[in-house]
Amino acid sequence: MQKTVQNSQSLTSNAVVIAKFLCISLLLFGALRLARTIMSPNSDSSDMMYILIFCIGGGMGLWANSYDSPTARRLFAIFFNVLCLMTLASNFNPRNSQMHLIPRWQILWFGLVFVMNIYVLARGKKLHAEPKQVAGETDDGQQESTESSARDHHFTMTRMVLQGLLQGEKGALFVNNLKNKGRVIFANIWDAFGKREIKDPAKIIPSKEIEVYVDKTAGGKEIVTIKMPRPVARNETYFVAIVEDEQPGSYYTYSLELSIMPNTGKMFTMLTGIRNGHRANFGIGPAPDKNAFVEAISGMLDTPKEPQTMMQMPT
Numbered sequence: 001m002q003k004t005v006q007n008s009q010s011l012t013s014n015a016v017v018i019a020k021f022l023c024i025s026l027l028l029f030g031a032l033r034l035a036r037t038i039m040s041p042n043s044d045s046s047d048m049m050y051i052l053i054f055c056i057g058g059g060m061g062l063w064a065n066s067y068d069s070p071t072a073r074r075l076f077a078i079f080f081n082v083l084c085l086m087t088l089a090s091n092f093n094p095r096n097s098q099m100h101l102i103p104r105w106q107i108l109w110f111g112l113v114f115v116m117n118i119y120v121l122a123r124g125k126k127l128h129a130e131p132k133q134v135a136g137e138t139d140d141g142q143q144e145s146t147e148s149s150a151r152d153h154h155f156t157m158t159r160m161v162l163q164g165l166l167q168g169e170k171g172a173l174f175v176n177n178l179k180n181k182g183r184v185i186f187a188n189i190w191d192a193f194g195k196r197e198i199k200d201p202a203k204i205i206p207s208k209e210i211e212v213y214v215d216k217t218a219g220g221k222e223i224v225t226i227k228m229p230r231p232v233a234r235n236e237t238y239f240v241a242i243v244e245d246e247q248p249g250s251y252y253t254y255s256l257e258l259s260i261m262p263n264t265g266k267m268f269t270m271l272t273g274i275r276n277g278h279r280a281n282f283g284i285g286p287a288p289d290k291n292a293f294v295e296a297i298s299g300m301l302d303t304p305k306e307p308q309t310m311m312q313m314p315t
Helices: 014-039 048-064 071-090 104-127 152-165 169-181 183-197 290-302
Strands: 211-216 222-227 237-244 251-260 267-275 278-284
Touching: 014 048, 014 104, 048 071, 048 104, 071 104, 152 169, 152 183, 152 237, 152 251, 169 183, 169 211, 169 222, 169 237, 169 251, 183 211, 211 290, 222 290, 237 290, 251 290
Parallel strands: none
Antiparallel strands: 211 222, 222 237, 237 251, 251 267, 267 278
């Protein structure tokens, strides 16, 4: 039995579903009327022009009714739907008889299509669910799926900002501060980056889960490990281990990342590393536990491991 973790985005609104259904029904009606006109040239087709025009409005509604639809596309579709709605409304004026051949039930139906289109297109992304998968758990406690892409705050801090802090002369100072001040130094940098760079406050990730640990391998090699906020998307990181290179004051990192099995959607961990700006994969990692991660890194430091090729990656 799956235990569902609720996504922060609400599901796509019923209004969007209704609008799409109405647009499709209008297009199907127009296609059937057109087919009848072609098959039976003697049938009454005096209202066909209006129906085809209105079908264009429905088609534009479908064309622009998606989460990632550009604003210009939405505005253009709204404009055309408003024109169609105004044309329908003019039929209710007794002095205007140019559309008297369209039955009143069709006018009301078409009008509902255009009103719903205008509503959902004007609301834009507020009525749509952002295209993400939701994380869940199976009976054995394993998570089964996750968001489709890494969050900017999490990804940028672990892949770029942290790597930048370790470069050059400032690297030794930063690592020394990590060892002396613990989580405070990196948590402050994390929070400052979120406030400065992440425009949407809802997408800022709190730093409360950040922790810093210092361990040593059996050979005396020091490992500074940063526990990151819990990853929920592929390529986000559980832990980053900072290790001093052969040249004193120069550092490289190993990470335990969240990944997804392509064929099954099940989540697993990957051991990765970044050295001299080059990223490498070292295969499936241990459980997302600090001690298990440090043990795995200690083994790699004692017995160097070759990076995996694309052909060796899990499938």
